Amino acid sequence: MSVLATLAFMTICASVLLDIRSGKEELARQSSENLAATIDADLSRNIEIYDLSLRNVVNNMLELDTQHISLPILHLILFDHAATAKYYGPIRVFDADGNLKLDSSTLHPAQENRADEEYFKVHRDxxxxxLYIGDPSVYRNTFAVVLSRRITGYDGKFLGVVVGSLRYSYFHDLFGKLTFNPEDSVTIFRRDGVVMMRQPFDIAVIGKSLSDSGTVRHILETPSGSTKTRSEIDSIERMYVWRNSERPLVVVVGKSLDSIYGTWWTQTLIIGGLMFVLSIFAIGTTLFLTREISRRAAAEKRLSQLATTDALTGIDNRRRFDERILDEWRRGWQKLPLSLLMIDADHFKAFNDLFGHQAGDQLLARIAACVAESAKRPADCAARYGGEEFVLLLPNTDLAGALKLAEEVRDRVVRLSADKWATTVSVGVACLVPDMAGSPKDLIEAADKALYEAKEQGRNRCVASDAERATEAA
Incomplete structure (x- = not known):
């Protein structure tokens, strides 16, 4: 029971620790979701504001007769104040051949052609x-993300491209306002798996495509969720949470499992260590007490056996017989017959005087073995009654059955006779149906009387308490 109680207590502790672990994981997931939502909202708002500026340029380039409007006025119309914000690069307009026509940063831009740029080819084809978001690159001497839109005529003809940029100082300032654990990360993916930004910042990772990663594909294809995996960039195991909106950039927040479960592991080691020590102590104490109790029980059983066993013959002694006959007498109140064989060694005193006490003791042991062989049922009781006298108690046995067993005992003793062991026994048999008015003494007296009659009739015979049913040996 102590071991089971210890195991139950350990199970409860393990369940509580697992609940704490689940709580820490859920808290980390919620905080990561909130962080991802915050970054996604800020990033989307800035891209949307800048995209509105690009759309405004596209629409005005179609609606206005740009050839007949002075450059200062055209700049005021095309380029709003949003395009001049801190993190936005100048907006530039290229014609269908890739030649620079307008630049929000100057009225007279230098000649240049960008027909070979990726963003130009994408919109042309x-x-x-x-809205096309290009690969991270150095754009106009600043590391930035290029944003562009196509100018399409009403007839569907390609008329050019409007190009702007979002400087990377925006990302650095945004992440600089947030607090991260050293092993946590925030990654911004383009929908084709290209890394647009990552915290901690590593220029070698920016612009790298991770589209071959199964985890990245899962993130880009799933609206929102979380997963635990090892990073392919720095091999740190993290829980990644993302908010995958319909926008072109996806924000993924990664929280290291060490930061999530660090304190939990400490608590688990402390509690687990204490539980282990207590369990060893409890189990050790239980085993010690169990061993001591077993030893005591064995000693008590041994003492009980010694108290109820005849030392010479090894069968039950008079004390045990008195207990058994009382129990069986009470059980016999159910109208069940109870028989008793009273067995006495013939001429034992002469045998003892002739061969000595040691030979006499050996003879008694042999007779006891013969009597015990007839006690075939668990309820039967073979006992030494005293001196050279033995008894065989037979519950639920009628007189005929008892006489049969008495003959078996007598015959078995006769067959022992060889050389000096020649001896016989006389057996008195009695059978009564116990009742509450009588007592076991009635059965004993009847069997003793029958034994006396067997002795009187010449020994080596079985006599029942009813003289008419006496049986003599051949």
């Missing part, structure tokens, strides 16, 4: 490209 794809009418439905929409």
């Amino acid at each position: 794809n009418r439905d490209a929409g």
Whole structure:
């Protein structure tokens, strides 16, 4: 029971620790979701504001007769104040051949051609490209993300590209306002798996495509969720949480498992260590007490056996017989017959005087073995009654059955006779149906009387308490 109680207590502690672990994981997931939502909202708002500026340029380039409007006025119309914000690069307009026509930062831009740029090719070849976010690169002497839109005529003809940029100082300032654990990360993916930004910042990772990663594909294809995996960039195991909106950039927040479960592992080691020590102590104490109790029980059993066993013959002694006959007498109140064999060694005193006490003791042991062989049922009781006298108690046995067993005992003793062991026994048999008015003494007296009659009739015979049913040996 002590071991089971210890195991139950350990199970409860383990369950509580697992609940704490789940709570820490859920708290980390919620905080990561909130962080991802905050970054996603800020990033989306800034891109949307800048995209509105690009759309405004596209629309005005179609609606206005730019050839007949002075450059100062055209700049005021095309380029709003949002485009001049801290993190936004100048907006530039290229014609269908890739030649620079307008630049929000100057009225007279230098001649240049960008027909070979990726963003130009994308819009030229794809009418439905929409807002295109280019690979991170150095744009106009600043590391930035290029944003561009196609200018499409009413007839569907490609008329050019409007290009702007979002400086990387925006990302650095944004992440600089947030607090991260050293092993946590925030990654911004483009929908094709290209890393647009990562905290901690590593220029070698920016612009790298992770589209071959199964985890990245899962993130980009799933609206929102979380997963635990080892990073392919720095091999740190993290829980990644993302908010995958319909926007072109996906924010993924990674929280290291060490930071999530660090304190939990400390608590687990402390509690687990204490539980281990207490369990060893409890189990050790239980085993010690169990061993001592077993030893005591064995000693008590041994003492009980010694108290109820005849030392010479090894069968039950008079004390044990008195207990058994009383128990069986009470059980016999259910109208069950109870028989008793009273067995006495013939001429034992002469045998003892002739061969000595040691030979006499050996003879008694042999006779006891013969009597015990007839006690075939668990309820039967073979005992030494005293001196050279033995008894065999037979519950639920009628007189005929008892006489049969008495003959077996007598015959078995006769067959022992060889050389000096020649001896016989006389057996008195009695059978009564116990009742509450009588007592075991009645059965003993009847069997003793029958034994006396067997002795009187010449020994080596079985006599029942009813003289008419006496049986003599051949």
